[in-house]
Amino acid sequence: MKNSNVKRLNNAYTKRHFRKSRWEFMQKPKARRISFVTVIFLLIAVPFMFTIHKVHRQTADVESQIKTSKQKLADAKATNQNLKLNVKQLNNSEYVQQLIRDKYYYTKAGETVYSLPNDVAKDVTQN
Secondary structure, three states: OOOOOOOOOOOHHHHHHHHHHHHHHHHHHHHHHHHHHHHHHHHHHHHHHHHHHHHHHHHHHHHHHHHHHHHHHHHHHHHHHHHHHHHHHHOOHHHHHHHHHHHHOOOOOOOOOOOOOOOOOOOHHHO
């Protein structure tokens, strides 16, 4: 209720004070609400940020594992291809004969094997 007997002074000081106090009165609840909303937002957002960071690191780890697995697969495929080639060659009798002659110093009738000092192969004459 307004009392009609109370009058306000209408000078610069009272105007400034009235504006300031009215502004503070309006500003404090607003600031509290903004602070409250900010705190609630941070309480919700921070765990999500940690989760996103964790998922990002796990994704990087999985990508690293995929890269190493692909490299191992490529190596295994190359080895497999070499082994298949060796199997095909071992089915060829001429290749097998040449391999036996080179590795074990077998000879055909009338051939002579000469072992040089720099040969890497095992010297059969020492056995």
